[in-house]
Amino acid sequence: MKKINVNYFQKKKEDGEKIVALTAYDFVIAQFAENAGVELILVGDSLGMSVLGYETTVMVTLDEMLHHCKAVVRGTKNSFVVGDMPFMTYQISDEEAMKNATRFLQEGGVDAIKLEGGKEKAKLISRLTSAGVPVMGHIGLLPQKVMTAGGYKIAGKTEETALSLIQDAVALEQAGVFAIVLEGIPSKVSKKITETVSIPTIGIGAGEACDGQIQVVNDVLGLTTGYLPKHSKQYANLNDTIKNAFENYKNEVKSSDFPTNKESF
Numbered sequence: 001m002k003k004i005n006v007n008y009f010q011k012k013k014e015d016g017e018k019i020v021a022l023t024a025y026d027f028v029i030a031q032f033a034e035n036a037g038v039e040l041i042l043v044g045d046s047l048g049m050s051v052l053g054y055e056t057t058v059m060v061t062l063d064e065m066l067h068h069c070k071a072v073v074r075g076t077k078n079s080f081v082v083g084d085m086p087f088m089t090y091q092i093s094d095e096e097a098m099k100n101a102t103r104f105l106q107e108g109g110v111d112a113i114k115l116e117g118g119k120e121k122a123k124l125i126s127r128l129t130s131a132g133v134p135v136m137g138h139i140g141l142l143p144q145k146v147m148t149a150g151g152y153k154i155a156g157k158t159e160e161t162a163l164s165l166i167q168d169a170v171a172l173e174q175a176g177v178f179a180i181v182l183e184g185i186p187s188k189v190s191k192k193i194t195e196t197v198s199i200p201t202i203g204i205g206a207g208e209a210c211d212g213q214i215q216v217v218n219d220v221l222g223l224t225t226g227y228l229p230k231h232s233k234q235y236a237n238l239n240d241t242i243k244n245a246f247e248n249y250k251n252e253v254k255s256s257d258f259p260t261n262k263e264s265f
């Protein structure tokens with residue numbers, strides 16, 4: 001398989017082939033994802049909750065993101081890696097956003113950046129894409145706005161908010177994004193957005209009509225300890241596997257059943 005670039009995703013949409021995307025935060029999981037054929041790996045700021053033990057994504061810093069982007073990039077050859085711009089790295093000024101996006105490409109080594117927001121972010125995204133930065137949009141439920149929204153709320157439930165989301169998607173397409181994440185949006189509205197724009201939509205909690213799907217890797221692996229979102233599906237139960245392994249290890253050390261001659265020199 002050849003290294004994937006932005007054109008690959010456009011072709012998938014045109015050919016009606018679904019795009020497979022997944023988050024990853026480290027070298028090992030990135031290798032597994034690539035070997036399984038995951039086409040787009042997002043180093044999401046969900047890093048904060050999945051790996052760093054934060055309550056929300058708001059506490060994640062740019063340096064933390066870059067550290068994990070480098071690890072994921074080292075674990076991939078062909079998958080397309082996207083770095084998620086964390087809270088307040090692109091809201092203060094467009095100049096700062098341009099500099100921070102550059103750090104993702106130059107230091108993090110990723111293939112593209114993602115940022116949250118709709119039409120209000122179109123001007124910034126135009127500047128980034130004109131300068132040669134591949135950008136993935138993200139509309140609908142926006143985790144970085146959880147504090148002002150008062151929680152994680154499904155977006156586009158009324159006719160007015162649904163229309164506003166469609167306008168957001170069109171504005172992002174015009175600004176040059178290569179794909180848009182649709183998060184927490186009713187299936188009917190995602191379908192309409194997917195039919196309206198010519199770039200691919202990647203859904204999470206946005207129904208089956210999207211051109212692709214993305215999930216948080218901890219949810220897929222059954223490694224999530226707290227709340228499991230309705231949109232997620234567990235394809236493994238690593239919580240139980242790890243718990244059993246650690247308990248067995250502890251018991252064998254306590255009982256002197258480990259190490260044996262086999263593990264000794």
Ligand code: KIV
Pocket residue numbers: 023042043044045046047084181183204214216
């Ligand atoms: O941070 C993240 O993992 C994301 C996905 C939910 C799309 O933004």
